[in-house]
Amino acid sequence: MSAVLPRTAALPGPHWWLSAPALVLFGCLLLVPLALTAVLSFNAFDAATGVKAGEFTLAHYAKVIGDEYYLGIFWRTFWISALTTLICIAIGAPEAYVLSRMGSPWRAIFLLVVLAPLLVSVVVRAFGWSMLLGREGLVNQALRLLGVAPMKLLYTEAAVVIALVHVMLPFMVIPVWTSLQKLDPAVEHAALSLRASHFTTLRRIVLPQVLPGILSGSLIVFGLSASAFAIPGLLGGRRLKMVSTVVYDEYLHELNWPLGAAIALTLLLANLVVMLTYNRVVEGAYRKSLG
Amino acid sequence: MSTRNGPLALGFHTLVVAFMLAPLLIVCVVAFTPENTLSIPTTRFSLRWFEAVFKHPDFVQSFHNSLWLALSSATLATVIAIPAGLALTRYQFPGREALNGLFLSPLIIPHLVLGVALLRLFALIGATGSFFWLVLAHVVVITPYVLRLVVAAVVGFDRSAEHAALSLGASPATVFRRITLPMILPGVTGGWLLAFINSFDEVTMSIFVTAPSTVTLPVRMYMYATESIDPLMAAVSALMVAITALAMLLLDRVYGLDKILVGHR
Numbered sequence: 001m002s003a004v005l006p007r008t009a010a011l012p013g014p015h016w017w018l019s020a021p022a023l024v025l026f027g028c029l030l031l032v033p034l035a036l037t038a039v040l041s042f043n044a045f046d047a048a049t050g051v052k053a054g055e056f057t058l059a060h061y062a063k064v065i066g067d068e069y070y071l072g073i074f075w076r077t078f079w080i081s082a083l084t085t086l087i088c089i090a091i092g093a094p095e096a097y098v099l100s101r102m103g104s105p106w107r108a109i110f111l112l113v114v115l116a117p118l119l120v121s122v123v124v125r126a127f128g129w130s131m132l133l134g135r136e137g138l139v140n141q142a143l144r145l146l147g148v149a150p151m152k153l154l155y156t157e158a159a160v161v162i163a164l165v166h167v168m169l170p171f172m173v174i175p176v177w178t179s180l181q182k183l184d185p186a187v188e189h190a191a192l193s194l195r196a197s198h199f200t201t202l203r204r205i206v207l208p209q210v211l212p213g214i215l216s217g218s219l220i221v222f223g224l225s226a227s228a229f230a231i232p233g234l235l236g237g238r239r240l241k242m243v244s245t246v247v248y249d250e251y252l253h254e255l256n257w258p259l260g261a262a263i264a265l266t267l268l269l270a271n272l273v274v275m276l277t278y279n280r281v282v283e284g285a286y287r288k289s290l291g
Numbered sequence: 292m293s294t295r296n297g298p299l300a301l302g303f304h305t306l307v308v309a310f311m312l313a314p315l316l317i318v319c320v321v322a323f324t325p326e327n328t329l330s331i332p333t334t335r336f337s338l339r340w341f342e343a344v345f346k347h348p349d350f351v352q353s354f355h356n357s358l359w360l361a362l363s364s365a366t367l368a369t370v371i372a373i374p375a376g377l378a379l380t381r382y383q384f385p386g387r388e389a390l391n392g393l394f395l396s397p398l399i400i401p402h403l404v405l406g407v408a409l410l411r412l413f414a415l416i417g418a419t420g421s422f423f424w425l426v427l428a429h430v431v432v433i434t435p436y437v438l439r440l441v442v443a444a445v446v447g448f449d450r451s452a453e454h455a456a457l458s459l460g461a462s463p464a465t466v467f468r469r470i471t472l473p474m475i476l477p478g479v480t481g482g483w484l485l486a487f488i489n490s491f492d493e494v495t496m497s498i499f500v501t502a503p504s505t506v507t508l509p510v511r512m513y514m515y516a517t518e519s520i521d522p523l524m525a526a527v528s529a530l531m532v533a534i535t536a537l538a539m540l541l542l543d544r545v546y547g548l549d550k551i552l553v554g555h556r
């Protein structure tokens with residue numbers, strides 16, 4: 001027995017050769033490139049000669065944290081993502097509730113109508129919004145009919161937030177909808193029959209039940225908004241930069257790859273920190289609601 | 292319409308639905324304009340901008356690139372996700388959780404970060420502009436989608452038929468081909484279609500790792516839209532919407548769109 005054991009231990013089990021192709025691919029095209037980029041972000045850079053492979057510096061990270069231009073862009077990315085998240089909560093949570101109270105077949109149909117744009121390319125949706133929000137777009141024409149002077153919407157923060165809300169809303173509706181499915185309608189009926197007002201029922205019965213859904217939806221929406229690229233690229237114009245569009249500039253226009261890598265990795269790190277702390281909060285909320 | 296929603300709720304719902312559909316409807320309508328500028332066709336519809344798309348060599352080439360890219364990367368992702376899904380669900384081994392986390396990580400790593408990371412790798416190994424490496428890059432991004440559906444299919448799976456076949460002397464390969472694969476097929480095809488859509492739509496990572504000869508349709512559209520906005524762009528967008536809708540219809544047939552979108556929690 002003891003003579004057989006080392007031999008079987010040395011032979012990889014079927015789970016290893018079954019997952020080997022995926023593991024090799026993810027190692028070569030995910031882990032190695034991320035490690036290379038981490039190294040690159042510490043490499044010294046010279047505008048005339050390019051990346052200096054052997055020299056290491058913290059200058060790029062110092063620039064990201066210390067330079068007002070980059071700080072401003074991180075701050076803008078943060079507040080645009082936070083605002084998008086808040087609006088998604090304000091629209092997505094009630095919409096999921098309204099959907100869950102519909103009868104069939106409307107419930108299934110409208111759920112698809114709200115969620116299906118998720119599968120349409122984000123470039124198409126950004127282009128659609130640029131047509132709606134342009135100087136002569138439908139929104140300004142409608143405003144003119146109402147007697148309001150046309151506004152500059154395209155290439156402003158407002159346009160970016162509107163389009164981001166459109167892209168992110170399904171990510172809020174899905175978790176709220178899922179948690180509403182677990183809500184027993186009898187509890188709601190009981191509250192109403194005990195003379196609780198509709199508002200009280202919503203606040204005391206429905207809201208605590210969907211809170212975990214809202215929290216996990218917020219997490220996804222915030223994370224995806226903070227790293228969104230095509231929306232700020234097409235609706236923010238040349239001047240209104242967000243983190244991802246700046247990374248694009250550093251890589252493809254300034255050709256300062258190390259600085260671009262430092263910004264991208266800072267974004268990744270910030271995203272992971274937000275997600276992990278938020279996860280703690282969500283878990284805490286779950287534990288509290290379960291007693 | 293049997294509903295318990297009040298008029299206020301229904302009004303709100305109507306606004307949300309209008310908001311969600313507005314940008315998609317406007318591109319589809321404007322694509323049929325006979326004018327030279329972006330405008331809503333009022334008197335008649337024209338197909339001239341669709342013709343213009345098919346005569347535009349850059350868009351035609353990008354469309355071919357995107358189609359082949361999505362077909363090959365979705366297929367390759369499915370081929371590696373099936374064994375990986377079987378390994379993750381049927382075996383308990385140290386490192387299983389880590390492996391699962393690694394295979395699902397492209398869902399939470401921003402595509403921007405994946406794009407710059409792969410650009411660095413491709414520059415070092417001289418793979419920039421190679422279609423083959425672009426396919427592999429897409430496989431990494433879309434494998435999680437297939438894997439999740441394969442795992443869901445394998446988990447809800449009665450193994451008695453497999454055991455019966457094995458005890459009757461069937462080889463493991465035969466069991467996989469004749470029993471396992473047919474039983475998880477809805478999950479596999481659903482995953483393939485979802486992967487196809489996600490590869491076909493991907494822009495943020497692709498914009499970093501495509502070269503002029505391998506530019507995909509969404510990247511081409513992005514570049515075109517940053518420079519000029521005309522009905523040609525609307526026509527391409529309408530075609531994209533049509534292709535996505537077709538894929539969604541298939542997805543609904545083979546797997547159920549609601550199950551894909553809302554998940555199986």
